[in-house]
Amino acid sequence: GAVVSQHPSRVICKSGTSVKIECRSLDFQATTMFWYRQFPKKSLMLMATSNEGSKATYEQGVEKDKFLINHASLTLSTLTVTSAHPEDSSFYICSARSSGNKYNEQFFGPGTRLTVL
């Protein structure tokens, strides 16, 4: 149980285009989802916290108009990188948490490798 999927796993796009990444909880309802960004050999940096049906809460320094987050259902959250630029190239990981699991830990998706040319 507690499987989280992400799609796509890899995406290459041209500078100026927008890219949407989907995060799905496959076998549980995720009341809260999180989006992280990870640079090579660096820690996961929390970008935003998303509660189903409400606006995402962004961490300091993360542009909400640049990284659009939608959490319309208990099993799906999307991250849209708008007008992507090469500096947005990174590994993006989502995680999901449900109420009721033993430690209320987060379950992570497999990540999406974004390369902006």
Added chain:
Amino acid sequence: GQNIDQPTEMTATEGAIVQINCTYQTSGFNGLFWYQQHAGEAPTFLSYNVLDGLEEKGRFSSFLSRSKGYSYLLLKELQMKDSASYLCAVRSWALADSWGKFQFGAGTQVVVTP
């Protein structure tokens, strides 16, 4: 703010024991987690401590001292498949989420040699 420090890399031989230390500074502490992450893959949950003491789970054990802001992950009987990055994550109370949000250390790359 929070600072989470852990060593960058550790090397050990198959069958040996390795201890990965993690120190942290935080306000509103609500648990410390250890995750394992293989390159290019999602982190997977290993252990959780919220009270002081040792939690044992098979070959993996984790220890916490809240007063010292210190935790360690102990890996026993190392196997080649244990070669991975081990992430220390501290959960702290946050307005955005009733259970708090995570801050991760940079990870410790464990290399297991034959």
